[in-house]
Amino acid sequence: MEKASRTFRFLTAFPAFAGLRVTELERLYACTSLRVLGRGETATMAGEPVDDLAIVVSGRLKAREGGASGHETGQGDAVEAAAFFGRGPASSTHEALRETVLLSIAWDDLVAEFAAMPALIGSCLSHAFERRGAAASRVKPSPRLLICPAGANARLNEAQLDALLLAMEEMAEVRVLRRETFGGGLPGALAFDDPAMAHWLQEQELKFDVTVVIADGSDDAFAADAVGEADEIVFLAQGGATGLSDLESHAIERRGPDRCSLIIASDGIENRKAAEWLPARPYRASLFIDFSVPRATTQLASALLGRGNTVAATSTGVYAAAILGALQAFEASGAPATALAVAGSAVLPAGMLACGVTLADAEDLFRELANPLLWKRAGRAEAGLYEASPVDALLGSALAGLDIALASRPFTALSLSLSTGEPAILCGGGLHVAVRAGLLPPGLLPPLITEDGAILVSGECEIEALLEAAERLSSAPPVFLHPAVPGLGPSPMSYRQAVGGSQFRLAPFQSPGPIDKRLRIETALGAYPSRRRRSVEGAPLTYAIPVADGINPMDWGEWAGLRDAAFDWMSAEIEKTRAR
Secondary structure (H helix, E strand, O other): HHHHHHHHHHOOOOOOOHHHOHHHHHHHHOOOOEEEEEOOOOOOOOEEEEEEEEEEEEOOOEEEEEEEOOEEEOOEEEOOHHHHHHHEOOOOOEEEEOOOEEEEEEEHHHHHHHHHHHHHHHHHHHHHHOHHHHHOOOOOOOOOOEEOOOOOOOOOOHHHHHHHHHHHHOOEEEEEEHHHHHHHOOOOOOOOOOHHHHHHHHHHHOOOOOEEEEEEHHHHOOOHHHHOOOOOEEEEEEOOOOOOOOOHHHHHHOOOOOHHEEEEEOOOOOHHHHHHOOOOOOOOOOEEEEOOOOHHHHHHHHHHHHOOEEEEEEEEEHHHHHHHHHHHHHOOOOOEEEEEEEEEEHHHHHHHHHHOOOOOHHHHHHHHOOOHHHHOEEOOOOOOOEHHHHHHHHHHHHHHOOEEEHHOOOOEEEEEOOOOOEEEEEEEEEEEEEHHHOOOOOOOOEEEOOOOOOOEEEOOOOOOHHHHHHHHHOOEEEEEEEEEEEOOOOOOOOHHHHHHOOOOOOOOOEEOOOOOEEEEEEHHHHHOOOOOOHHHOOOOOOEEOOOOOOOOOHHHHHHHHEEEEEEEHHHHHHHHHOOO
């Protein structure tokens, strides 16, 4: 019964069965069976029929050929679900990276249940292909996590490791395995690929939230085997030996950089020194953590375990103060944002929070933005309605030294690139660049032209890309925040009156930077089409933060009122959610 309860949840979470009642799910579950694959065995073969729907209960599969080559399938994922329901051939060959258990249901058995309960057909097929593409890229919790040192000739710092493990064990059921667990260095030692050990690991996996394997750098063979078995690989970095280690090169080649994360221990070093670790490591994420601060270590443990909330937020101009208030409410409630993906002016408060600046200190920047002398009207409306240089100077000074890649929480900023017409994901570089690009709606400030020639404006309307970025950032459930701004009502000014003023007569300008571009306000606005917003059904919680009538995006003097109102409203909403 215990095993049944552990595996039943994988059937209940599968999208095709999301609309079924418990009694219907129990009938389907009675038709399932468990299939065990040894390392190297295949679940499907490219081009062959898919007669069984297989959901990974434990273990991991990798597509070796075909359309999904290189893609890995882990716990809770289905293998070739589209081919199964579409009655087509498998697109790829899926091979087990370690001993893998699959929960399987045969097509014939499913058809038999359809015949017995015709209502199942509509319920299953209506959900079978929902968000198929998004599910493939979404980060999922890692049942097996490998922690090992980064850098040449490195060893793990035991104090930092103990602090991290303690934080993880306080919020989850964690099993810790070391080289000694397998008898490393002793006669008769077991290996990961030993059949008895592999079966024991697989049996135990479902009893814990996560299995943490520790490779301390003392046994290269053990560490190399652990890389092949892990769902996620975390490299802990400290000191100055920043060169790429053989183990890191092996992990990149064997598993790919998207399976790797870099955690840099601050240990009193400057951001400039910490940044030296980044160029050689194209990992999925990098964080800069002070392990002597319990709160920082707890936040890291939450991120690794997929606990807490991933906040996806977007706003325009001063409405970022509403996002500031909402984030303060999450912090005060004891449920802080574990990871943050943001667009538009929401980059300002969220980015500062992710980079270790307290939200109280972030308020100082809002006060400076409220200075009307900062917003100097452009003498000639050639690039935007406001001069960029005062804003650039303020942001460059206030956000100096804050690097997105050295955030203390997983963080992504999103802009819209006028160079490509597509959303631009900013995972590194100075935070002031991302803030400047999204601070105001396009046309009010000149587009930001980066050193590599990218022309960036606010990505506040790129909701689909924003939610997808949040899903790739962390396995914690996403929470979507955005200001609910009242409509402006009818305009008191006609179009003829508006365009008759000299302030709307536009002229080309010579852009700064290495690329010669001639942009005008209408160029920026014309390249900024209204995007179809993806439904936010993918976010379990969506909060539309009320904004009072009459506050427009440039009313920076209203920031404190916006913050306070959003804090009170968000605090009440959090309490309502907890009461349910």
